[in-house]
Amino acid sequence: MRRIVEAYFALLRLAIAGLLAAMVILVFGNVVLRYGFNSGITSSEELSRLAFVWLIFLGAALALRDHAHIGIDTLIRMLPAALARPAVLLGYALMLLACVLLLQGVWGQLALTWATTTPVTGISIGWFLVPALVFAVTALGLLLAEGIGIATGRVDLSHVVLVQESEDQPMTLAEGGHGAPVR
Template sequence: MKALKWLEQHFEELICCVCLSIIAVSVFAQVVARYVFQIALHWTEETAAMCMVWAVYMGASLCVRERFHIRIMVAVASLPTSFGRIVIFIADILWAFFCVFMIRVSWDYLVIFWRFPETSPSLGINQFYPQTILVIGYGLMLIRLIQTYFEWWRDGADGLPGMLAEEWEETTKDQEQSL
């Protein structure tokens, strides 16, 4: 149970770190091979590119979980609380619909890769597997977005969804002092 809790809290970070490590090793191996041994390793570029895509989508999910994504929370927090909530809800609902749309489109994309397998030129692996990150990434973003609202509701629905109580109190205190 403890391991599952840890994995739930650190899944995206774990995948990002593994992918970034693979990228670093691949690029380093290519540099050493070219400049020390005067040979080119064909697999490094493809490996690094696939890992970069996985790291980006896992990083996006991590940003949703931590609410670090592009959003001007200072501007939203400066609005009256009820209006700020409405703005956040509308933005998150639109984002959730976008994630659902992208999951559907990505699923159709994966079905094509499943029906008509294509292998990568250097690694020779079926492209279906690395492309699953599209469904996984948008699915995780949607799950983390929903999870944010469950946690916000469970904690009493104070402030804005995704803002820590301390952040909310600090923002409202700053607003009161500026008046």
């Protein structure tokens, strides 16, 4: 199972790199064509916008896995272990609820907008919503797995990165830091 998860996130990283490259080519190529040849790529704006939306949601999924989103765990670090676990689980439950609501909303919007197309390329507006669906499903899986690990005691909260402040070496809760990431 771990191999499948690692392959999935490696695929997300490759997709992000490809999307970023496509955005650079589209935007830079369009600028060169407009100023150098009084021409342009008509679909450049719509395609780069679509790539940007995908890039943001796929990047958010990777950031969630690496615990790189903005968060405040000061209260959790101050609580005794008996209260820290329920507080963390409450946070996970709220995040799961947010993901379920996002999933419901995106699904409803997909049903409404799939037949609507963009003016230049004719791509379905639904393709702008699919990355939110991918994020919601990925986040549900990650949060559920981590939440179950914390609830069952397989994950020790003293070694969990709840919030990663920088890319410097993380410290454990006992050292006043956040510990190693949960995977």
